[in-house]
Amino acid sequence: MTLLADLQFIWFTIFVVLLAGYAILDGFDLGVGMLHLFSKKDEDRRIMLNSIGPVWDGNEVWLVTAGGALFAGFPEVYATLCTAFYIPIMILLTGLIFRAIAIEFRSKRPMLWWRWTWDVLFSLASLIVALGLGVALGNLIRGLPLDDHREFTGDFFLLIEPYPLLIGFFTVSAFLMHGSIYVVMKTEGALHDRMRTWVNPCILCFVILYTVSSVATLIYMPHMADALRERPVFFILAVANILCIAWIPREISKGRDGFAFLCSCLNLLLLLSLYAIGSYPNVVRAINDPANLSMTIYNSSSSLLTLKILLLIAVIGVPLVIAYTFAIYWIFHGKVKLDASSY
Amino acid sequence: MDVEILARLQFAITIMFHYIYPPLSIGLGLILVIVEGTYIWTRNPLYMQAAKFWTKIFALTFAIGVATGIVMEFEFGTNWSSYSRYVGDVFGSALAAEGVFAFFLESGFLAILLFGWNKVGPWVHFFSTLMVCLGAHFSAIWIVVANSWMQTPAGFHIVGEGMNARAEIIDFWAMVFNPSSMQRLAHVVGGAWMAGAFLVISISGWYLLKKRYLEFAKSSLKVGLTVALIALISQAITGHLSGRVVAEHQPAKLAAMEGLYHTQKGAPLTIIGYIDRENEAFHGIEIPYLLSYLVNEDFYGEIKGLDQFPKADWPNVSLVFQTYHLMLYMWVLSLLTVIAAIHSWRKGRLFENKGLLRILVLSVIFPQIANQVGWIAAETGRYPWIVQGLLRISQGLSKTVSANQVLGSLIMFSVLYFILFILFIYLLHEKIKSGPFEKEDAAPYHHLQAYVKEN
Numbered sequence: 001m002t003l004l005a006d007l008q009f010i011w012f013t014i015f016v017v018l019l020a021g022y023a024i025l026d027g028f029d030l031g032v033g034m035l036h037l038f039s040k041k042d043e044d045r046r047i048m049l050n051s052i053g054p055v056w057d058g059n060e061v062w063l064v065t066a067g068g069a070l071f072a073g074f075p076e077v078y079a080t081l082c083t084a085f086y087i088p089i090m091i092l093l094t095g096l097i098f099r100a101i102a103i104e105f106r107s108k109r110p111m112l113w114w115r116w117t118w119d120v121l122f123s124l125a126s127l128i129v130a131l132g133l134g135v136a137l138g139n140l141i142r143g144l145p146l147d148d149h150r151e152f153t154g155d156f157f158l159l160i161e162p163y164p165l166l167i168g169f170f171t172v173s174a175f176l177m178h179g180s181i182y183v184v185m186k187t188e189g190a191l192h193d194r195m196r197t198w199v200n201p202c203i204l205c206f207v208i209l210y211t212v213s214s215v216a217t218l219i220y221m222p223h224m225a226d227a228l229r230e231r232p233v234f235f236i237l238a239v240a241n242i243l244c245i246a247w248i249p250r251e252i253s254k255g256r257d258g259f260a261f262l263c264s265c266l267n268l269l270l271l272l273s274l275y276a277i278g279s280y281p282n283v284v285r286a287i288n289d290p291a292n293l294s295m296t297i298y299n300s301s302s303s304l305l306t307l308k309i310l311l312l313i314a315v316i317g318v319p320l321v322i323a324y325t326f327a328i329y330w331i332f333h334g335k336v337k338l339d340a341s342s343y
Numbered sequence: 344m345d346v347e348i349l350a351r352l353q354f355a356i357t358i359m360f361h362y363i364y365p366p367l368s369i370g371l372g373l374i375l376v377i378v379e380g381t382y383i384w385t386r387n388p389l390y391m392q393a394a395k396f397w398t399k400i401f402a403l404t405f406a407i408g409v410a411t412g413i414v415m416e417f418e419f420g421t422n423w424s425s426y427s428r429y430v431g432d433v434f435g436s437a438l439a440a441e442g443v444f445a446f447f448l449e450s451g452f453l454a455i456l457l458f459g460w461n462k463v464g465p466w467v468h469f470f471s472t473l474m475v476c477l478g479a480h481f482s483a484i485w486i487v488v489a490n491s492w493m494q495t496p497a498g499f500h501i502v503g504e505g506m507n508a509r510a511e512i513i514d515f516w517a518m519v520f521n522p523s524s525m526q527r528l529a530h531v532v533g534g535a536w537m538a539g540a541f542l543v544i545s546i547s548g549w550y551l552l553k554k555r556y557l558e559f560a561k562s563s564l565k566v567g568l569t570v571a572l573i574a575l576i577s578q579a580i581t582g583h584l585s586g587r588v589v590a591e592h593q594p595a596k597l598a599a600m601e602g603l604y605h606t607q608k609g610a611p612l613t614i615i616g617y618i619d620r621e622n623e624a625f626h627g628i629e630i631p632y633l634l635s636y637l638v639n640e641d642f643y644g645e646i647k648g649l650d651q652f653p654k655a656d657w658p659n660v661s662l663v664f665q666t667y668h669l670m671l672y673m674w675v676l677s678l679l680t681v682i683a684a685i686h687s688w689r690k691g692r693l694f695e696n697k698g699l700l701r702i703l704v705l706s707v708i709f710p711q712i713a714n715q716v717g718w719i720a721a722e723t724g725r726y727p728w729i730v731q732g733l734l735r736i737s738q739g740l741s742k743t744v745s746a747n748q749v750l751g752s753l754i755m756f757s758v759l760y761f762i763l764f765i766l767f768i769y770l771l772h773e774k775i776k777s778g779p780f781e782k783e784d785a786a787p788y789h790h791l792q793a794y795v796k797e798n
Contacts, residue, residue: 058450075435303512309515
């Protein structure tokens with residue numbers, strides 16, 4: 001392998017790590033958002049909102065940075081995907097904006113109608129964002145029709161075919177489960193006990209969709225399994241993933257919420273790794289001519305120098321980011337208590 | 344309407360709306376450091392209250408800045424994908440650096456700023472404030488570097504031909520320190536300090552007018568006026584330096600800014616007037632020879648007029664001229680306001696002078712207008728180029744996105760941002776009305792305090 005190929009591989013890995021970071025961190029706050037309407041009391045809603053209060057903003061930055069990393073490392077991919085997903089991205093952006101303002105504004109006024117309006121918008125926006133991201137992932141797994149200028153030749157309806165939609169719902173269920181465990185971890189008292197009863201339905205929902213999605217992928221997207229067949233060592237990851245999922249209800253039933261949450265984080269990380277391994281070296285698979293038109297990490301990256309610069313930025317920046325992400329989560333660890341500075 | 348107009352319109356609306364907020368965050372970031380630093384130094388609880396109050400205002404501007412900023416990042420790809428392919432190798436590294444170094448720093452430590460008053464000690468809190476301020480300034484650095492590269496590209500070469508041509512980086516530091524980046528960065532940061540300082544001046548002025556929280560208002564006003572004065576002076580210097588870079592590298596833009604149609608030795612500096620596009624002439628007041636002197640330090644130096652460039656490549660001269668001059672008028676207005684306020688304060692008359700206090704309340708709008716129109720002049724003055732001399736705006740568009748799609752998203756953003764702006768004003772008003780002191784019954788959710796105590 002040449003230096004360029006090494007760097008392309010490294011930068012693709014960094015991109016996947018950023019995506020996984022985003023899924024793990026923003027995943028739980030999207031999940032909490034979707035669960036928001038299920039608790040009826042205003043105080044409970046405030047506690048749930050404040051469980052993500054100090055961190056949701058920073059979590060969203062992972063998406064911004066993953067987008068930036070894609071733009072920098074694989075500008076061709078970024079350009080193709082952004083135009084192909086024009087309508088979904090616009091919907092996603094609307095969702096993100098509504099989520100941000102709903103979180104900021106809901107507790108600012110005491111009126112019931114005011115709070116209910118923002119609560120509904122908050123939940124709906126969280127659902128739309130999770131669904132949108134999942135549908136985008138589903139499309140990436142399936143692939144897109146491309147012409148020889150790497151321009152998308154399909155239409156919007158191609159993007160919402162059954163398989164991408166299935167992956168969309170699967171993502172929603174994964175974030176729901178992730179969020180429900182997070183809320184259990186961050187609350188206490190009656191609310192905590194009530195939340196606890198929600199976790200198992202969420203897990204069940206996730207496991208069903210996990211099974212259906214896996215079967216659908218094996219049947220309709222055989223190229224994803226090819227990668228595992230060629231490199232059987234990666235079966236370990238698939239097995240680890242299943243064990244990880246099985247571990248979650250066990251930890252929950254033993255009352256070890258923190259471990260359950262860790263398992264759920266690991267689950268998301270493994271799922272994204274399996275996606276990356278399955279589609280490697282393609283980033284955008286061309287369904288009309290996979291062998292010739294697909295955009296791989298080797299034919300659509302930035303130049304050698306840019307990748308070197310990016311690596312330097314990542315080597316300096318990412319440890320710093322991880323260090324203060326940990327520091328901030330440490331400062332805000334423990335059960336949520338409302339005070340004057342809360343939402 | 345065609346896709347190009349719609350896409351440009353959408354970018355203009357989304358970036359102009361976005362740009363209300365980042366300058367406020369940068370400027371308020373600096374104010375926060377000063378105020379909280381003063382608290383650490385003097386341990387005067389007044390400054391603690393001030394820091395808490397301005398942090399809340401900061402959080403509001405930051406939240407909307409992030410929400411509208413994500414839109415900008417994706418819009419490069421959705422509407423300008425050919426441009427993204429062309430510049431990705433150069434532009435992308437700046438954007439990635441912005442994400443890794445600036446946004447994480449800002450959003451991470453903001454959590455401590457907002458929710459950490461009771462969880463960390465004053466020094467850790469102050470350190471977080473410093474980091475947030477630093478992050479806000481970092482975010483300005485990388486985006487201005489990227490934009491300056493579009494004005495004065497450097498440190499790259501072109502690979503491929505025709506449809507597949509793209510810019511590839513060959514010298515990172517030459518790209519970062521391209522001919523206009525540092526002057527423009529200083530000018531942008533100065534504009535941001537003005538935006539933050541005048542928001543503080545305006546709110547403090549309002550309290551003084553209403554005779555509420557007088558001690559708080561006076562101490563904040565002092566900080567605001569000082570920062571504003573420093574920023575105003577620096578704007579004159581950095582503006583002049585930026586102007587000289589424009590003259591050297593983007594002569595067509597300078598000609599449009601000054602309404603100079605004919606190349607001329609001893610060109611005048613235009614003060615106020617209008618552009619007669621029919622007869623290609625400027626009518627109004629001008630100072631003879633001054634433009635030549637400012638650019639060349641020679642009263643008879645030659646300045647290129649628009650006649651040096653093909654007519655099809657002329658920017659919209661009226662627009663560039665008027666927006667550029669409006670920026671200058673706003674600077675003069677801001678300076679006069681600050682000088683009047685300082686003078687009147689020293690004479691001990693400021694707090695009784697209702698007229699002047701009303702002007703202070705209004706003054707928040709001056710730097711906002713200056714920032715907006717300054718950017719309009721800078722960006723429309725580059726027409727027809729999206730990357731000066733290399734890529735035309737029409738070549739940067741997404742090829743597969745239809746006019747209807749853009750029209751749909753344009754309407755969506757317009758409605759959304761309209762609502763967002765009303766909400767912002769409403770909440771800002773609420774925060775100002777409830778004031779800097781947290782009384783139990785003054786909290787917006789005071790009826791829930793009972794629950795809070797139970798926990």
